[in-house]
Amino acid sequence: MKNKLSFLITLIIFLYFQPHVTAADFTTYYKITYEVLEKGETQVTQETTIKNLTQKIFASEYNISIFNMKPYDIEASDSKGIMEKDVESKDDKTNIKVHFNDKIIGEGSEIKWKLKYKTNDVAEKIGNITELFIPKVSFNENVESYQIILKVPKTLGEPSFVIPDKYSLNTDKNFTYYIFSTEETSKSSISASFGKYQKLNYKISFKLENKTISSTSKEIALPPDIKGKQVISYIDLTPKPVNIRVDNDGNYLASYKLLPNETMDINLIGSVKIYNKNIAVSDGGNMADIPKSLIKDYTNAQRYWDKDSEEVKKISKDLYDKNINVAQNAQKVYQYVVSTLSYKSEKEENKTVERLGSLQALKNPKDAICMEYVDLFISISRAMGIPAREINGYAYSRNNLNPLSVNLKDGDILHSWAQFYDPNFGWVEVDPTWGSTSQLDYFSKLDNNHFTFVIKGLSSEYPQPAGSYKTGNTNKPQIDISFAQDSTVTDKYSYQVSGFNSLTLNLVKILNKSRNFKIQNVGNYTLFEVGEEKKILPPLAKANVTLKTPYDLNYKDFEGVSRQLTLPNKANMLIESFSLIGSFVVLLLALLPCVIFYFLVVRLYHHKK
Numbered sequence: 001m002k003n004k005l006s007f008l009i010t011l012i013i014f015l016y017f018q019p020h021v022t023a024a025d026f027t028t029y030y031k032i033t034y035e036v037l038e039k040g041e042t043q044v045t046q047e048t049t050i051k052n053l054t055q056k057i058f059a060s061e062y063n064i065s066i067f068n069m070k071p072y073d074i075e076a077s078d079s080k081g082i083m084e085k086d087v088e089s090k091d092d093k094t095n096i097k098v099h100f101n102d103k104i105i106g107e108g109s110e111i112k113w114k115l116k117y118k119t120n121d122v123a124e125k126i127g128n129i130t131e132l133f134i135p136k137v138s139f140n141e142n143v144e145s146y147q148i149i150l151k152v153p154k155t156l157g158e159p160s161f162v163i164p165d166k167y168s169l170n171t172d173k174n175f176t177y178y179i180f181s182t183e184e185t186s187k188s189s190i191s192a193s194f195g196k197y198q199k200l201n202y203k204i205s206f207k208l209e210n211k212t213i214s215s216t217s218k219e220i221a222l223p224p225d226i227k228g229k230q231v232i233s234y235i236d237l238t239p240k241p242v243n244i245r246v247d248n249d250g251n252y253l254a255s256y257k258l259l260p261n262e263t264m265d266i267n268l269i270g271s272v273k274i275y276n277k278n279i280a281v282s283d284g285g286n287m288a289d290i291p292k293s294l295i296k297d298y299t300n301a302q303r304y305w306d307k308d309s310e311e312v313k314k315i316s317k318d319l320y321d322k323n324i325n326v327a328q329n330a331q332k333v334y335q336y337v338v339s340t341l342s343y344k345s346e347k348e349e350n351k352t353v354e355r356l357g358s359l360q361a362l363k364n365p366k367d368a369i370c371m372e373y374v375d376l377f378i379s380i381s382r383a384m385g386i387p388a389r390e391i392n393g394y395a396y397s398r399n400n401l402n403p404l405s406v407n408l409k410d411g412d413i414l415h416s417w418a419q420f421y422d423p424n425f426g427w428v429e430v431d432p433t434w435g436s437t438s439q440l441d442y443f444s445k446l447d448n449n450h451f452t453f454v455i456k457g458l459s460s461e462y463p464q465p466a467g468s469y470k471t472g473n474t475n476k477p478q479i480d481i482s483f484a485q486d487s488t489v490t491d492k493y494s495y496q497v498s499g500f501n502s503l504t505l506n507l508v509k510i511l512n513k514s515r516n517f518k519i520q521n522v523g524n525y526t527l528f529e530v531g532e533e534k535k536i537l538p539p540l541a542k543a544n545v546t547l548k549t550p551y552d553l554n555y556k557d558f559e560g561v562s563r564q565l566t567l568p569n570k571a572n573m574l575i576e577s578f579s580l581i582g583s584f585v586v587l588l589l590a591l592l593p594c595v596i597f598y599f600l601v602v603r604l605y606h607h608k609k
Helices: 292-298 310-319 326-340 345-349 358-363 370-384 432-438 507-511 569-608
Strands: 005-013 026-036 042-052 057-067 072-078 084-090 093-105 110-119 123-126 129-134 143-153 159-163 168-171 175-180 190-194 197-209 216-222 230-238 243-246 252-258 263-275 388-395 413-422 426-430 450-456 479-483 497-502 514-521 527-530 535-537 542-548 552-556 562-566
Touching (some): 093 110, 143 190, 197 252, 216 230, 310 358, 310 370, 326 426, 326 432, 358 370, 370 388, 370 413, 413 432, 535 542
Parallel strands (some): 026 143
Antiparallel strands (some): 042 110, 123 129, 129 190, 168 175, 197 263, 230 263, 514 542, 527 552, 552 562
């Protein structure tokens, strides 16, 4: 569905002429300024010039219909002052009729007038981000010029993205002006986001059940970090897991041991920072530079990803262009999916939604929701040789242009989008569903409101996202997301580890003062490239690492900054004690063969002699 802002000139015909009027009898020039004010208000000022192209008719009234935008404080004026107006609102439509103080009489005559109103439907402060959206304008051939100016206060900060990205830029002391030409306003809506990152607080519950008569282990998927995009913090996880491992897709999987017939309730409280990650599609890498390991793992067929079917292979072959880069080929896939599938909003009313897969999406293109958009994008990309994966998570939606449709039972509604791999950008997130429903660019620019729960690449069905760990007795949502209003939680980094020395019998390590350690991340944030093994250590995760005296643990934080942690003094004393014991044990073991040789050979020989 598209929002349209349509304009209609009501023309009054001279009685002595044949009553036939066309749009070509007048030409119009528009300059519309959207000035973002405090508290989410936007002052809209529409400056219009109407020029008469004929002697036969004149214009005395002007009608404007505004859809999906509620205007108030409406004023109209021309060079002679205030103009009379009639305003009528019904449902999502507002009709405004203005009466000119002067009639536009005679060929070449023109009138300049101004319409001003305020609305709360352009700008929205969402947590730490301010988002702007101006619907695409539909106008006919009599529009000579249609310029839009977005006037943004500098207090909002730097933009995360501005769509379309072709505009002129002006600034003064307090404002930045983004100026869009007629060519750009006729092509797409205008969307922008201001702020460094989005901050969310979350509470997620999981319910595990063991119906067997023996103990078993089960895993749950916790929200993971994503390089350059998402940094997580675990404030409290109760009960504590046995351990947390990182799989090859980058998911954080917490393991729990359940006793026979045990039911376990797990609660996670945390926060997340979500950054916007833009790409310049023309700067993508070459197909030949994609790592072979990624091609092996992320271009194969899976359930729902029918990349080996004849239909998908044909589409892939027709779209692929060997003369362009990976991102440009992936963009062709994205554009094909966006233009081929149609979103079926009626499915959102269902309590659960059946996943159709890419082949069924092609057979029923008007019956798609986000899962079909993603499955088709992944299938065609993989058939083309581009690694692609699926993401399930939470996405904040302002309106029905950005629908959510992964309905989990008992109220949890998630969203699905995709990733593709480019050698120059790494993994890139795209949302073909929202690209289709909003007509905005969700390929090169993804907003700050997509919160990843799980990444599915090695399997199209595992792991399951938060919100799906329920039993038959669960009847309430498991996910609670809120926008953080301050930085006290998410801006406080806590990097801490606990650990102790593992006894080693390796004499070389002992002589080199190199020790094996069992460590645990007891801070709130993930440690990256930990130790010589370059391991990822999420909060509460445990690992074995090798350190050298003075037992400093080298790692990197989310932003790639090298850091160092030294184990506490008590731990070092314990380490040295273990090291001395280890050295003594190694010495005894080294002498043991000599003792055995003495008693079994030398002493026996002397005794016989």
